[in-house]
Amino acid sequence: IERANLTAAYERSSDARPDVAARAALALDAVMLTNGPFDAHLAIVEGAVHAAERTADRALRSRAYLARAEARLVRNRLREALENDHPVLGSYLGDELWLELCEGYIAAHPSRVRSLRDFGASLPGYLEQAAPFAAHPVIAELAAFERRLLDGFDAADDIRAEWEEL
16 A cells, blocks of 8 residues: 555656655655565656756755665666676676676566575576577576576585595
């Protein structure tokens, strides 16, 4: 209900009352950050900035600019987490396709937890379905291989196999 009320307040007041629209968008931003798709969150933040820029309230504008900066930092940190977990995949794809992959994955799989350890866990499945990557199965296979390396690195210690057993 809170999300629906804030959205309605933002939409009703966006033209006539930019101060109300900006406050509603900033409140909605806090809700969307943890409970909504990341691309919708970014759209709300941009709406808050747009509305706040039409007011004389400097503090409100500052809050909106800060929310925009925080949203960009979150997106950059998520991209960085994917880069750290999948360095070979990033090199294989090149800068342009890697950026497309990151943007698409972040929009489709927003982070819901504070730890970034498992943020890219669904990446192989995403790559199997998302264009243009799905047309090249080796991309998803490479992502799955890198995920297995990460999981193996973090796995609990076990009894080591002897050479004869291998």
